[in-house]
Amino acid sequence: MNNKEYLIVVKDLTKVYKTGDVEVYALRGISLNITKGEFVAISGASGSGKSTFMNILGCLDTPTAGSYLIEDKDVSGRNKNELAELRNSKIGFVFQSFNLLPRTTALENVELPMLYNNNVNSKMRNEKALNALTSVGLADRLWSMPNQLSGGQQQRVAIARALVNDPLIIMADEPTGNLDSHTSYEIMEIFQKMNDNGITIVMVTHEKDIAQFAKSNIVFKDGKIISNEIVDIRKNASVELKILTSLSENISTI
Amino acid sequence: MRILNLIRVACRSLNRNKLRTVLTMLGIIIGVGSVIAMLAIGQGSNQNIKASVASLGTNAIMIVPGTTTQGGVRQGAATTQTIRLDDAETIKNRCDMVNYVSPVVQRRAQVISGSQNWSSFILGVKDDYLKIRSLSAAKGSTFTAFDDRTAAKVCLIGVTVVYNLFGSEDANPVGQMIRVNSIPLKIVGVLNKMGQNTFGQDQDDIIIAPFATVQKRLMSSTQYVNSIIASAKSEDQISDAVDEITNILRQNHKLAASDDNDFTVRTQSDLSNIFGSVSKVLTILLASIASISLLVGGIGIMNIMLVSVTERTREIGVRMAIGAKGRDVLIQFMIEAIVISFAGGMIGIAVGIFVSEIIAKFAGWPIVISLFSILLSFIFSTAIGLFFGWYPARKAASLNPIEALRYE
Numbered sequence: 001m002n003n004k005e006y007l008i009v010v011k012d013l014t015k016v017y018k019t020g021d022v023e024v025y026a027l028r029g030i031s032l033n034i035t036k037g038e039f040v041a042i043s044g045a046s047g048s049g050k051s052t053f054m055n056i057l058g059c060l061d062t063p064t065a066g067s068y069l070i071e072d073k074d075v076s077g078r079n080k081n082e083l084a085e086l087r088n089s090k091i092g093f094v095f096q097s098f099n100l101l102p103r104t105t106a107l108e109n110v111e112l113p114m115l116y117n118n119n120v121n122s123k124m125r126n127e128k129a130l131n132a133l134t135s136v137g138l139a140d141r142l143w144s145m146p147n148q149l150s151g152g153q154q155q156r157v158a159i160a161r162a163l164v165n166d167p168l169i170i171m172a173d174e175p176t177g178n179l180d181s182h183t184s185y186e187i188m189e190i191f192q193k194m195n196d197n198g199i200t201i202v203m204v205t206h207e208k209d210i211a212q213f214a215k216s217n218i219v220f221k222d223g224k225i226i227s228n229e230i231v232d233i234r235k236n237a238s239v240e241l242k243i244l245t246s247l248s249e250n251i252s253t254i
Numbered sequence: 255m256r257i258l259n260l261i262r263v264a265c266r267s268l269n270r271n272k273l274r275t276v277l278t279m280l281g282i283i284i285g286v287g288s289v290i291a292m293l294a295i296g297q298g299s300n301q302n303i304k305a306s307v308a309s310l311g312t313n314a315i316m317i318v319p320g321t322t323t324q325g326g327v328r329q330g331a332a333t334t335q336t337i338r339l340d341d342a343e344t345i346k347n348r349c350d351m352v353n354y355v356s357p358v359v360q361r362r363a364q365v366i367s368g369s370q371n372w373s374s375f376i377l378g379v380k381d382d383y384l385k386i387r388s389l390s391a392a393k394g395s396t397f398t399a400f401d402d403r404t405a406a407k408v409c410l411i412g413v414t415v416v417y418n419l420f421g422s423e424d425a426n427p428v429g430q431m432i433r434v435n436s437i438p439l440k441i442v443g444v445l446n447k448m449g450q451n452t453f454g455q456d457q458d459d460i461i462i463a464p465f466a467t468v469q470k471r472l473m474s475s476t477q478y479v480n481s482i483i484a485s486a487k488s489e490d491q492i493s494d495a496v497d498e499i500t501n502i503l504r505q506n507h508k509l510a511a512s513d514d515n516d517f518t519v520r521t522q523s524d525l526s527n528i529f530g531s532v533s534k535v536l537t538i539l540l541a542s543i544a545s546i547s548l549l550v551g552g553i554g555i556m557n558i559m560l561v562s563v564t565e566r567t568r569e570i571g572v573r574m575a576i577g578a579k580g581r582d583v584l585i586q587f588m589i590e591a592i593v594i595s596f597a598g599g600m601i602g603i604a605v606g607i608f609v610s611e612i613i614a615k616f617a618g619w620p621i622v623i624s625l626f627s628i629l630l631s632f633i634f635s636t637a638i639g640l641f642f643g644w645y646p647a648r649k650a651a652s653l654n655p656i657e658a659l660r661y662e
Contacts, residue, residue: 060575060656081579088577099572099659103270113576115259161576 006069007168007200008034008057013066015052015223026052028223029066036168039191039201041211044220050204051173053220057202058091058171059083071168088116092162096174098154100146106133106157107142113165120165132160136190152183159190163199170194172203176210182244188213189237213237260582264589267566275594278558281551282598282638283605286631288544290606293627295613296537298620303533307526313489314386315352315496316525317341317482317503320517335478336507336516339469342482344506351495353487356383357479359468365419365461366433372418376409376434376461378468379483386485389462391443394428402464405471409439412458413447423447432461437471439463492521545634551598552638555591559646563587570650571658584651591643592636599635603628 015027027049034040044050055061056068059075060083068076075086087093092113100109110129114120120128133139136156146154155175162170172191176184184207192213195201203214211217212235219227268275319336342357349355359378364371381399383389389410390396397408409432417423419432427441439461448457469475486495496519503517563570570583578586607623614621 055656058575081581084574084577084579084582087575093575095659099568099575101569101572104266108266112573115263116256116573116577116579116582118256165577 005036006033007036007038007071008032009067009069009072010034010057011067011069013053013056013063013068015049015056015061016064025223027056027063030223030225032218032225032228034200034202036200037195037198039195039213039215040203040218041214041216042202042204042218042220043206043208043211048220049223050220054171054173054202054204057169058093059086084116088113089165090168092159092165092167092170094155094158094162094170094172094175096177098146098151098158098178100154100157100161102146105143105145106138106149106160109146109157110160110164113161117165128164129160132164133157135163136160150183151179152186155179155183155187156190159187159194163194167199169200169202172201174204174206176205176207181209182241184210185237185241185244189241192237209235256582257585260585261589264586264593267586268590268593271562274558274562278555278594279598279601281554282548282595282635283551283602285544285548285551286599286602286635287605287609288547289541289631289634290603290623290627291609291613292540292544293537293630294606294610294621294623295619296533296540297622297624297627298614300530300533300537301622302620303529304526307522307529313485313487313492314522315484315486315492315499316520317345317484317499318518318520319481320515335480337479337482337503338477339479340477341503341506342479344502345482345484345499348502349484349495349498351486351491351498352484354382354386355482355484356380356386357465358383358481358483359465359473359476360480361468361473363434363461363472365415367419367427367430370419370421372415374415374418374459374461376463376468376472378463378465378473380465383483384462386483390446392446393426394441394443396443397464402466405466405469406464407437407439407467407471408442409434409461409463409467410443410445411441411462412445412460414456414459415461416444434461434463435472439467492523496521548631548634548638551635552595552642555594555639556642556646559587559591559643560649562590563646563650566650567653567658567661570653571655571661574653574655575659580651583653584647587647587650588640588643591647592639595635595639595643599632602635603632606631 010030010032013027013030014025017024017026030049030053042050042054052061056063059078062078062083063076066076067074070086070090075083078086101112107126107129110132111125114125114128130139130142133142136159138153138156138160141149141153144153146157149157170191175191176187179187188210191201191203195215201214205211212231212233214231215234216228216230218225317337339357342355345352346355356379360375362373363376365374380402381397384396391410396410397406400406401408411427411432413423416425416427420427426444428443430441431438432441433439445458445460445462450456484495484499486492500515500519504515507516509516573583574580610621610623613619
């Protein structure tokens with residue numbers, strides 16, 4: 001029962017963009033339930049509406065029609081400030097291009113979400129940032145600037161930043177899009193670990209093999225979900241990494 | 255708590271772009287610095303003018319010819335001679351509040367000593383004049399009331415005249431004869447050096463002789479005088495003394511009740527007010543020119559902040575995605591602008607004081623740095639930060655997070 005609790009309930013979600021007199025339907029009535037602890041991979045061609053859907057799920061945008069419930073609370077009609085608070089406390093974002101603040105240390109980047117959280121004092125902030133960075137294996141790179149870090153390390157800082165406010169959901173928009181396969185697997189390893197710890201993950205990806213790390217795959221087309229299936233043979237990132245790395249010294253310490 | 259965090263965020267971003275921050279600040283530094291320096295110079299000259307007007311004698315009252323009407327045509331001030339020698343005598347005899355009175359006649363005269371000659375001013379005055387203006391002789395002595403009665407051929411000269419006739423300011427010409435418009439006068443004393451007055455006149459380029467000597471020997475016994483100088487017994491009696499003198503002169507000049515005065519009575523405070531207001535206008539002028547640079551500095555802040563908002567669009571997008579509200583971004587950018595203008599204002603005050611001191615030292619201009627000018631430029635610069643920071647901050651806060659994140 002507890003396992004089947006719905007974290008996200010989306011019903012008849014529609015998003016219409018108006019450009020002049022032309023109405024563009026980005027989403028045409030999406031209904032979807034995501035249970036707590038789910039790991040969903042969304043794919044679809046560009047223009048299929050998956051980005052719009054992610055933006056609405058991430059509370060960055062509001063739907064034109066339909067309802068969107070997080071933990072049984074409707075958030076589709078919230079105003080900008082309420083959405084910002086939701087994003088801060090319930091949602092963590094991981095982007096394709098990392099989006100770390102330049103010329104800012106890893107630690108400061110991870111502290112960033114807590115600066116907008118009234119419930120965290122400065123002592124807690126430092127402690128939590130430290131823990132988050134340690135959990136992604138970057139305890140030794142606290143004072144590094146983004147340009148001193150590799151792509152994988154930057155993405156791990158971004159994941160630490162997404163995790164630091166203890167969110168319910170992680171929204172990842174092509175988190176491995178800018179990374180090589182080895183580093184992608186490392187990131188997936190972290191994602192699977194987070195997921196095992198009970199964090200729900202919604203991830204957009206183009207790569208079929210990356211989608212195999214998720215628990216279920218959803219495919220978008222023309223603003224509609226055309227398939228939603230559970231991954232039969234789910235890959236384990238740690239195992240895949242071991243296969244990928246023939247040399248034992250290259251085994252990640254994550 | 256949250257505002258502290260936002261201050262931290264703003265300071266971090268300023269710190270990340272040190273060069274840009276300093277360059278933006280420079281506009282405000284120069285603006286505030288020049289306002290402080292200009293006000294210091296303006297107020298300095300204002301005080302200097304007041305001090306030098308006061309050095310003419312604070313209790314002194316000047317009576318100069320006024321305007322007259324001839325056949326319905328009004329003449330300009332001091333165009334005619336309306337003050338007579340007996341006016342001075344009447345004031346002396348009848349005014350209770352006046353202790354010293356002296357008629358003044360003056361003219362330009364060619365002065366000759368040996369092979370040297372010089373054009374200077376000769377002033378014919380009673381010995382009271384020396385008391386009113388607290389003049390004394392640096393060398394030799396002054397003349398006496400007896401010299402005046404006998405129209406003695408004596409004079410006092412200023413150091414500029416000494417320099418031009420005897421080759422050096424240090425020469426001692428006491429006892430020597432000079433000829434003023436071919437009348438030989440014996441130098442009985444050299445006046446203490448007075449230097450330039452505020453209006454740039456050389457107060458040492460002067461020859462002072464007894465009134466009767468100048469009147470009878472140089473001005474063919476004219477009964478009209480250029481002016482009368484008197485002094486009130488004390489500072490509080492000045493305005494009463496002015497009224498008294500005015501009444502007596504009106505009687506003396508047989509003016510009907512409907513007639514305007516044909517003379518003007520001026521006090522030092524009038525004079526100091528007149529020149530004070532001139533210098534005030536000057537100060538305002540200087541300060542407004544300087545505040546233009548402050549304004550330009552403010553526009554510089556706005557310019558940089560606008561560029562900064564565009565440049566940091568992605569950063570703003572990230573901040574919003576992770577939970578910054580529009581208000582947080584607004585406050586962050588406002589704080590950045592205010593910190594720049596505030597810090598710029600502080601440094602500007604230091605620079606302004608430093609520059610004023612340099613000007614005082616090398617140009618020899620008097621300066622006064624008042625708390626008022628410091629407060630004014632400080633408040634002004636912070637207000638400029640608020641004003642010019644608002645628009646860019648507003649722009650940053652109104653960004654759409656989705657578009658900002660996609661911004662390249």
